[in-house]
Amino acid sequence: DAKTTQPPSMDCAEGRAANLPCNHSTISGNEYVYWYRQIHSQGPQYIIHGLKNNETNEMASLIITEDRKSSTLILPHATLRDTAVYYCIVRVAREAAGNKLTFGGGTRVLVKP
């Protein structure tokens, strides 16, 4: 079974880039990597997703290694409002059995002034 691991916590200085790693060493060909974040007392919020290529949107960048065994979410200029728990999720498409989701335990990011 796929396994997704994340560091439990990290601090980041306001205005600096925050690099959040995710290890998904059992990933294979057709698995997407998704990132969501959850600010205290709210539902999770979509950030970005990717399959093989690096992706960028207005919120963040996603860097996926060539072997796809790990990825890094980059928040280019962290603000205090980026303080949240960040989840890395791998979605596996299975032919007959539908999609399987494997959740990382989440990284609690604290952005400090």
Place this chain on the structure above:
Amino acid sequence: KAGVTQTPRYLIKTRGQQVTLSCSPISGHRSVSWYQQTPGQGLQFLFEYFSETQRNKGNFPGRFSGRQFSNSRSEMNVSTLELGDSALYLCASSLQGLLREQYFGPGTRLTVT
């Protein structure tokens, strides 16, 4: 436009009872997914409905069931409640499908005593 709404927001039930939670997706979204969140197990996927059909299912016992109506509103039912079912139950809707830019509701906090 209005976000995802969940009712009720808080619920207290007794072991052995059954409970029904409701979710109204964003207008136009046909995909509705349900998740369970607990401090011990983190985020876990329950199931996804799309156009009234269950399309994906997580690894939960048959006591957990759901349905989706023609207006895309969804309900989740848990029968024979156990203490371990105490959790935040999150509903998410999407235009595109499971995990793809899903918008989450605030959740229903279920406490089983």
